[in-house]
Amino acid sequence: MMTAAAVALAFAISGAGASAPAAGGGSTRGVTDDSIKVGGLLQNAFFMGADVGAEARFKIENDKGGVFGRQIDFIGVRDDGGDNAQDAAEGRALVQEDEVFAVVPVITPALSAGDFFLQNKTPFFGWGIAAGFCDNPAGFGFSGCLTPPDPKVAGGAWGEMIKQALGGSARGKTAAVISEDNDSGEVGHKVIAASAKAAGFRVVYSKNPVPPPPAAAPDPTPFANDILTSNRGEAPDVVFVVTSFSNVTLLQNKLLELGYDGVLTNAVGYDPRIASQFVGSSVYIQFNAYESVDEGNTNMQEIIDNIRAVDADIPLTQPLLSGYLSADIFVKALKATGKNLTAERFLATANKMKYSYKDVTSPIKYPRAHSLGGQCGTLVESDGANYTIRVPYKCYKPVKITG
């Protein structure tokens, strides 16, 4: 009697919540005959505008009748507030509540939903600034995996471009690399130091002492002074500031106040809304600059036109472009998969694809790009109101990290 009841109860419980398997032998969540449902995941506070970029790209396809007759139904983005737990929750909601086919664009440093996406066969596309993009067969950064945990190679772009900015030769020139006191900073300074060394600089300082946000060091003077005396008591010719945003501004300002007159370079300061804060530094960006349209970059012009068709006033920022490019690689993968669209077929196709956007972003190849980032870049400078291109967009080779 008891056993029967227990068994019945057990069956009832285990039966509850069983979901029907997909018809046709493949996961087609979010896919109908005439639409593909897509939603994004952003840290809205810092990467505002990425959704507009994606929307602009999807509109192009939708206006042409969709991909194989399917309109891309972009439901907008969810905001994870930069919080890991929130990100996991929003990612889960995208799959279980919104029932999207794919998550595009994904632009947040707090990406934690990657494993869940993988388990639920949900491809995701975005900007590979979070570790969740690396070694995840369902995650595709349009410029690959930019933060591999234990890299053996580094991008050679930054070092090379600085060398060119200095006239083409690094002979006799010294460089300092400074990053933040956490383990991504630990990797970061080694990677960039390798890049500088490969370009021919003598690296006289390579450390990561700066307190990372939210911890704050009220005074950057100790670090600045260490840098300014690192070249046998003198200042180095180049300082690579590989920290998060606020610390870049603080450090660079202090170096300038203390009289530094060499090259200051960072990788964050390309944003027209704060151009005034980055005067005097050269900014390394991973794709081409918007300003390249002045040199006749038709592909970039096309992108800008497409964006303007959706929003006439939005400032042209990196998040905006990365949203556009995330959508672009997704669309290309859709086209490569063909009309018979299931998650499994899509993932199989995407994991063999080559992606590039000429004169805009690095060519990459999957599956290698799951553990390696794109190798191209541009060097720009701000004059306080606008940016100019110091070293034009070019692609470089990766370099080995030694020691």
Place this chain on the structure above:
Amino acid sequence: MEKLLNLVISGAVAGAIYSIMASGLVLTYQTSGIFNFAHAAVAFSTAFLFFELNQPTADGGLGWPIVPAALVSILVFAPLLGLLLDRLLLRRLSAAPVYARIVGTIGLLVALPAAALFLVETLCNKVLDLGLPTPQPGFLPPGLGPDPSEVVWRPVTGVAINSDQLAVFAAAAAAAVLLWVVMRRTRIGLEMRAGVDRRELAGLRGVNAARTSAVAWTLTMVLAGLGGVLIAPLQGLFDVTYTFVVLGSLAAVVLAGFRSIPLAFAGGLLLGIVQNLAFGYAPDFLTDISGFLSAIPFILTVLLLILMGRDRSRAAGSMSEEAPPEDHRAGLPTWRRLLPWAIAVGALVVFELWFASDFWAFLVAKGLVLGIVFLSFVVITGIGGMVSLSQATFVTASAFMVGFLVNHEWGFSLPVVMHGGRTSFLVAVIAGTVLAALMGALIAIPVRRLGALALALATLSMAFVAELTVFQLDDVRNGSRGWAVPPIDLTTFETSIPLGPFDFTKSRHMAMLALLCFGVITLLIYNLRRSPTGRAMLAVRSSEVAARTAGITPGRAKITLYAFSAAIAGFGGALLAVVNSPVNDKTTPALIGLIWLAVTVTFGIRRPGGALLAGLAFAAFTDVLKTITGWAFMPTWAEELTASPRLAAVLFGLGAINLAKNPDGVLALAGMQRLEKRRKREQAAREREIARELEIARELEPEAPPVVTVEAPVGAGVTAPSPDGAFGPDGTTPTALRFEGIVAGYGEVRVLHGVDLVVPRARVVTLLGANGAGKSTLCAVAAGILAPLHGRVVLDGTDVTAEPPFRRARRGLLLAPEARGIFPSLTVDENLQMLLRSSDERERAYSRFPLLAERRRQPAGLLSGGEQQMLALVSSLVRPPDVFIGDEPSLGLAPLAAEQVFQALDELRQLGTSLLLVEEKAREALALADIVAVMELGRIVWTGTQEEADADRLASSYLGVEV
């Protein structure tokens, strides 16, 4: 050498950031007795407003120049915010138990910045499309100085002080000086400090607590706002950064002993110097420990708190400051209490298993697991009365332990505990729980002797240290990816426990498991409460001194409780690792512990049911809102409004603020209404009863007049008193103080049952009676500390029954309370200043009692009993009050000292003051008296002149039997 100088100078200037925040924290504590956790929130909000006002119109701001923007935000907004908070929150909190004050201000810390950001980001920008500027990463907004900042001083090579840094330093220094002057040299400062020292006595001495409170909060808010605007260009405008800076300045606050503003200023500079020296000179092995240098302010805070934070408050002889609030369910049978919960849980189970979609099933599971974590708050705060802010640390540690064990390939395999070369989940959970318990015990050992506030601060700082150092280590957190903890699959156990068909990869089953564990832990908690340890803890919480005399070791009880609470958090954390997988150091950062606390307080921190509701609310709140606002008939703006994660923070913060004092949180609100109705009914019944009794009393004794006969200098005779009570029965003797039909008591207990008493002008009335007769209660009613349930108090012809103590004091009524009417933390001279404003008057006081003159700069708390009483009385001798009420003035004094006291009272009488003396030492008091009244069980049973007083009558009154 040059390097050292550079670091010291630049560090000192940079440390001004800490100084200005530390000064604000000390000021708040000094003037209100509350440690304002939300200081950073006020600073941020003010700076945020300044940002919105000041940003150029091209970027969406209002484009105001610096001066008007600063004036409005720092001198208008900040004080208004202070006044608002004072009225809504802080005044209620200053009389609340310490943990409620901590939790209330934490609620504010959670709610205020979230509200500011919600207002701008969501309401103004998303919904109303106003395009207001929001702080961009990397953007350092301008402060009060020129923008961009200019270098204003190069003291040595290698140091460049820019205008923003100079502005902070100048402001911090100016504030420190100004505040020191205000606190130590002005009347208002004296009143504020007196109010914090002994609140009730300050009221009795004419201090309007509401006004000083408002002034105090205005000052601190202005300082917070000023600090906020000034540090924005140095740190960026982000709420979390502000919190870190303010909490980083804690070391300076502790160094200043929470009391001295100049020391706080100096401490901040010192902290800046120490940080710079550490950055500049740290040996390589220290820099290799990731995050160590960044954690220095917090490490220092912990060390200083442990060294200096011992609870040195005078606990002996004081009553418990904390009476547990009423339980509105008291008197209900057990089944009645449990039934609503049983129904609710049953409904939840049904929903979870059969009706919920996968998504909602997951949310419920997450909520239940969080409920387990929140049970740890019920234990540590609900039972233990301690505020522990390191719960997130235990959760993270346990999650990491589980993640490591479940993923680590051991290379061999043991039966039962391992499976396929890896540890089984059950063992991993146990390991995580044990680790958390050990950590809890370890943390509790150094902090167990700290006072409640120091404990909260120490645990919070420790949480930051852990987050910045240990949890940063690659091996501990497994890099940025973190530890992946797969859903529990009990079916892979080798020895199958008969749970065969249960598959915990499904959220639903996970939820049932969590519910089961929740129930088990709840049972454990109930057992704990009834166990010796639990009772010991409650005893310690009520009165540590009394507990010690009963043989309880408070330290051991605290450590046990802490370890148990940490174990619960760890267990919950282990399950949470599955829910949140993958877990890294950012999954449950230290600050989320504050939000958890706020949520739990909102729903009730005393009961496990509160933890359950809190967990579910926290997990599902945003999505419930989204569902509701997603319904067809809802406008789109509703959905946009609720999509922001900040809304939850605002609401939970507000919840914590409102319910800080109520340990049953929202759960109580429902029951409260019933309780209120019941109480009102009982109150009305009581009043009817009182009226009836008085009538009967009057009917029974129509002959005997209810008031005492007065030996008046102008003839005698008994006639009715004048209606306004200004004149005595004979119609001509002026009455200084008159009680008419006073009925009063405490809570349900009635102490005075209709007291009529007259103190004629310039006469001494001595009130005698045994302990418990109600004499002190009558004094309290006279002074206004206790409101009577019935009757009037008439002071010199004016009905003052409704007036607060400070107004009566200003009318000339002085109560010398039982426990010595002096302020122990103020010096002798400052004590005198409370009533004697001119130094001439104080000199007269000193000449009257030269002993006091020798000790004029000593804190009054160091004087002997007799000296303290003389201090309390001497002001009256210099400036005689209209009416002096002495409640047992000779209590606890040696005979010689007591004699001095009575001499002083005699002097007072000769100066024309009317005296009401309450005494047990009958002989001396009788000698002094004009009129004697005897009180017994709340009634005046006999009055007469001194000559008529009969020794036998008095003796029987005291002994309770006929002599």
